[in-house]
Amino acid sequence: MNGILKKHNAILNFLLQDRYSAIFLLVGVFSVGIGIFLVRDINTAMLALTLLMAAGVLNVMERGKRLRVIQLSEERLNAVIESINDGMFVVAHDGQVEMVNQAAEKRWSQPRDAMLGRQLSDIMPDLKGTSIPEAIKECVRTEKAMTIPNVKLVHDQAVHIYEARLFPFEDGATLFFNDVTERQQAENERLRISKLESIGLLAGGIAHDFNNIMTGVLGYISFAKLDMPRDNPVYDLLSEAEQAAVEARALTQQLLAFSKGGVPVKETVNISSLLVDVTTSVLRGSTVRSEWNLPDDLWPVHVDTTQINQVIHNLVINARQAMPDGGVLTIRGTNLVFGSSTQIKGTTLTPGFYIKLTFSDEGGGMTQEQLNNIFDPYFTTKDTGAGLGLTTVYTIIRRHDGIITVESAPGEGATFEIYLPASSQIQEIDSVPQTQEQSPLQRGEGRILIMDVETNIRDLAAKSLSQYGFEVETRDNGADTIELYRRSKEMGNPFQAVLMDLTVQGGMGGEEAIGHLKKIDPDVKAIVSSGYRNVSIMSNYKEHGFCDVVSKPYRVQDLIEIVQHVINGTEQTRKSSLQKVK
Structure with a gap:
């Protein structure tokens, strides 16, 4: 009896689980009854039942296959949805979240269950200030896909820029949030470089012509001081004029930093010593004090000392101006190793060894709009200044295959970070050469040939060198020379x-x-001079056959010293262009 009940229960369970099979069975039983009644032949009726049951089994098997296909399709669809890097939300027409993917969970740091059933604007409060809520309604109403660029949302304590794409779906919409922050930063970087190159074409020409003019001004002032006693009242006046000319030269050098094609004249230096010397000099007498966190083993760098001097000088000046009532400028240094290409604010650093320098001030900070323009030429947040300081910093760092970034917010100060490739020479090196007391110029001897297209510059150089014992000839073009x-x-x-x-x-x-x-005399001792400091020949003059270089505008003392060193075959110790004249 129990066996019969078990069989009956199994049959009942089967019929209840698959109504289509039950229908086929009932039809079969009915057919058997009809067959017996009509044909009075049990065998014929059983044959009909067998055929009908076979058809039913085939139907059930086909339905099973279809169900497995549907299930497999659903699994594949879910796998695709979970593999999408964009944050995906399926929302109803009123903005209620019905589905999210794994990328959305990670990006907004909320579990899926906590987001389902909530309003999308509750999950992302910044959406209320965008066009997304209205776009959802429009997408549902028109049943047309939409794309909304530059959607700014805050998460992970940072502003991210998204491209939002909306697709109609039943009575709601599917939204994909594609984070384009790095792409936008890279595009801004490209536009900034393009802008600087365009300005460089103009700035280079202006600076070259201005340097030619300033060569006469600075040269004749310094020439007038050569034999003048220091106790002469005019001497101090000439020194003030000379200092103004030197500062004008520094300004043109900043303009020349934008010129396309400039190559830094590099040497391996101890960046820690450079940082301390320049910062101490700039902050002397101010209410801003410096704090340091520089490791003893901070790697040396292969840089143009004059240009990196300018970078440090400009950043410290910027910090000092940001804290007129005093404060602390904190400077840190760190050694870094990147094992693979690394993206930092839209710029890619190649694998290798780097140092990171951080300049943090306690000033009033900057708005996002100011941050977006901080490295643009002639942009300044100060009441004074030409707006070239940070642009010069940016250009020099880029020329050294490094990058500079800035983080700031109103009332929270500003932090500039510089990444520079470390020198391959990880060894003990000298710091910046110490400035020596200027010794009196010595008279020289020998014949000097001067070629310059500017008459006043030819005359200035000829008079200066002649006064110190040299015999001078001049020409105004290369062929005659x-x-x-x-x-x-x-x-x-x-x-x-x-x-x-x-x-x-x-x-x-x-x-x-x-x-x-060189064909006439392989041992010719030639000096190149130009108002273009940042061109390849001025940076690598020895590779082009020259013994030394003198950048315009120059003081006659510098010209005479260089000529004497070239003739005598001795090394010339170069001075910073920012050194104060005496």
């Missing part, structure tokens, strides 16, 4: 040195002339 040099050598009265302007408009300048002079 080459001919005079060749003729003098053949006559047994050669020149001991040649000073040539790098470029001559409409003629041959020093860049081309040096090759011809």
